[in-house]
Amino acid sequence: MSKKGIILKGIGGFYYVKADDGITYETKARGRFRKEGIKPLAGDVVDIADGWIENIYERKNVLIRPPVANAELLLIVISASLPVPDMVMIDKLILYGKKSGLEVILAINKIDEGRKAAEEIAAQYENADVRTVLMSNHTGEGIEELKSLIRGKCTCLAGQSAVGKSSFVNALSPSLRLETGDIIKKTEKGKQTTRQSELIYLDEIEGSIVDTPGFAVLEALDIEPEELQYLYPEFKNVGNCRFKGCIHDKEADCAVKMAVKDGRINKRRYARYLVIFEELKQRRLEKYD
Incomplete structure (x- = not known):
């Protein structure tokens, strides 16, 4: 049977x-x-x-890196203190999640060590259609909110090493006792403790967590540079640019650049958009070289 x-x-x-x-x-x-x-x-x-x-x-969907079927949510965990967040990588993860049709949540951990820094990061995503949750594995703040958000879903867990991903999963299900990484003091970077992609079913949330060694995010983000802007919700309702096909870089009378100037679009998010745009352009040149 x-x-x-x-x-x-x-x-x-x-x-x-x-x-x-x-x-x-x-x-x-x-x-x-x-x-x-x-x-x-x-x-x-x-x-x-x-x-x-x-x-x-x-299948509802298939992610390439990591290879997972039927994912519903991408939970990105970063630190408000150490390791210092790689915000370009975080934006790439968000872009990959949106391109893959996943709900995206940004969890900012270690707020007991840097609440002001956490609030400043969260402010960058106010108009980006990304839910932010301030949390602390140490004090338990934000854990119940995250539990309710991921309950019943297949959640991909992503982020830099040593930001508290394994500790968060342990908080959801203490019996798992996943290995956790320590900060390497000399470099202030974390050791990678996750060895392989694995779907961990948690009875406590009636859902699953995909614990993964990492996303090859830029390679997996299979888009043309000119398409990048459409993954930024904050670019959509700022008015019309003078030139059709404006990529919001060096063009005159650009509505997006004006919105950055007057504060409607976060200037740090916009600066990282330009970095990712250039990386996508370079990748295209190398592909056809």
């Missing part, structure tokens, strides 16, 4: 499926999936029987 379940991870041709009966089964995929060009992914909803994956249900 077949059972329905969800793939938690795949290792060496084996797929570990948490079935509706609460048991996790070690399975292999039928050869026909390979012939059809279908590779089972963490997050896939499947039917299993006698140790074999017999059916893969239609």
Whole structure:
């Protein structure tokens, strides 16, 4: 008799499926999936029987990096203190989430060490259609709010090392006891503690967390440089630029640049837009060189 379940991870041709009966089964995929060009992914909803994956249900979406099916939410965790946030990387993650059709939440951790810095970061995203949550794994502030936001969903967890991702998952489900990274004092950067992509089902939130070694965000962001502006909601309602096809860089009479000047668009967000735009242009040149 077949059972329905969800793939938690795949290792060496084996797929570990948490079935509706609460048991996790070690399975292999039928050869026909390979012939059809279908590779089972963490997050896939499947039917299993006698140790074999017999059916893969239609996917809502597929992320390339990390390879995950049916993700619903991207939770980006950053630090209000150390390690210092890489805001360009954060914006790339947000762009990737939006391009992939995911809800995006930015959780700013360690507010007990830098509340003012956290509030300044949150202010940069007021008009960016990104929900921000101030939190502290140490004091517990913001944890319940995040629990309610991710309940019942498949959530991809992303961010720099040592910002508190594993500690946050441990707060959701203390029995997991995920390894946590320490700050390397000499470099003020974190050690990477997550070894492989894995979907972790948490009964406490009736949902799952995709704990991943990282997103190759710029490579995964498969867009032309000129399309980048359409992933910035704050650019949309500031009026019309003088020139059709304005990319909001060096053009005269640019409505976006005027909005930056008068404070309607955050100047730091805009500066990072230009950085990412140039990176996308360079990648295109290298691709066709």
